[in-house]
Amino acid sequence: MLYRVIDAQDLPGLVAAFMERHEVVAPVRRGSKHVFDVISSPDEIDLDYTTTVASPKKYLLPPRETLMAYNAETNRIREYEAEITPRVIFGAHPCDINAINRLDQVFLESPYADPYYAARRKATLVVGLSCMPDDTCFCHLWDSDEARFGYDLFLQSLGDRYLVSISSVEAANILEASCDVREATDADRIDFRHATRRRQDAFNQDIPDIQEVAMLMDAFHSDPYWAELGGRCLSCTACSAVCPTCYCFDIEDVLAPDGKTGVRDRIWDSCTAPQFAEVAGGHNFRPDGRNRVRHRMYHKLNGFLAAHDRMLCVGCGRCVTACKANINPIEVLNFFKAKGSDDALDAEGDPAGTQAKEA
Structure with a gap:
């Protein structure tokens, strides 16, 4: 990894250099909140933010995108080729980079890479x-x-x-051409360590640091807690809408008014929506909030980890808000703390014996 130092006053020039050949998406203020949006000037950027309302995920995985067009009369299809814009996502925090x-x-x-996502990702810095x-x-x-x-560049203030x-x-x-770049000194590295320590000390200590969360999700899979938690769920799907790692989608055929042609779209979906697990014939594999909320948490904190060796949740806190x-x-985490994470595994027995899960 190569490290360099630039002055803070050079940042607008860096953004302007990116804008010459790329669409730049960056955090901007909207009222009391911040959102990622396309900018037309470096002056629009506000880097003094903690978390945006939603992540920049939509620029890689749009809420709705057309996959193909079809003709119902001739029974022919045509792959839809979206125009891919060279883009820079500027000012993404570590949690959002890890989400990407x-x-x-x-x-x-x-095994089967998604060509639509791949094209956008390749064109994005x-x-x-x-x-x-x-x-x-x-x-x-x-x-x-x-x-x-x-990431392509990471800026530590x-x-x-x-x-x-x-x-x-x-x-x-682009960095070299637009900024006065210099090598990092010992003083820069010392300041970096201090900045890192300040960040580590700033986290909310009231949030419990629970070990072996994935195992606890297994051990307490049948606990009445999930009925209580799921009973609160309004099925509004706001959690999925703001989550930087939710990737579930539905496929929808949209027929033109003439009834002859149409398009097939991919749209965001949410596992907390009541109809998400409903199949032909009307059977719903997760008919209540208990099953839907538990499934969402299990996937975030256990299932994805088993398949990809890391949590799907990146701890951005957007769903909390x-x-x-x-x-x-x-x-x-507070539930596991109340149960006592160490004693809980002993009381519930070996979670390895609880692998059989409800659908």
């Missing part, structure tokens, strides 16, 4: 930015408070300057 890495595992590293957590952040518990890969981690040639060339019924991973 999770999406890469699903859509790029599976990611510029990361260091951050300070607020009370709802728990990314440090899932090892998502640092971005070790998945050192006050009047940035320590820049460089991991792609294209981004390095979005859910009006107070259903989120922090609540699950």
Whole structure:
């Protein structure tokens, strides 16, 4: 990894250089909140934010995208070729970069890579930015408070300057051409360590650090707690809408008014929606909030880990804010704390014997 230092005053020039050949998406203020949006000037960017309302996921996996067009009369299909825009996601925090890495595992590293996601990902540069957590952040518990890969540049703020981690040639060339770049000194590295320590000390200590969460999800799979938690669920799907790693989708055929032609779209879906697990004939494999909420948490904290060696949740805390019924991973951690994580495994027995799960 290559490290360089630039002055904070050079940042607008870096953004402007990216804008010459790319669409730049960055955090901007909307009222009292921040969102990722396309900018037309570096002056629109507001990097002084903790968490945006939603992640930049939609620029890689749109809420709705057309996969193909078809003609019902001739029974012919035509693959839909979307125009892929060269893009820079600027100012993404480590949790969002780690979320993109999770999406890469699903859509790029599976046996059948998704060509639509792959085309957008290939055309996208990611510029990361260091951050300070607020009370709802728990990314440090899932090892998502640092971005070790998945970015082209990463900017660590050192006050009047940035320590820049460089991991792609294209981004390095733009950095060199637009900024006064210099090598990091011992003083820069010392300030970096201090900044890292301040971030680590700033996390909410009231959020319990529970070990072996995946095993506990197995051990307490049948606990009455899930009925209580699921009973609160409003099925609004806000949690999935703001989550940077939710990737479930539905396929919808949209017929034109003439009844002859149409398109097939992929649209975001949510496992907390009542109809998500409903199949032909009307049977619903997860008919109530208990089963739906438990399934969502189990996938985030156990199932994805078993398949990909990391939690699907990155601890960004967006669902903590979005859910009006107070259903989120922090609540699950508090439940495990109340049970006593060490004693719980002894009381419940070996979780390896609880692998048979309800659908």
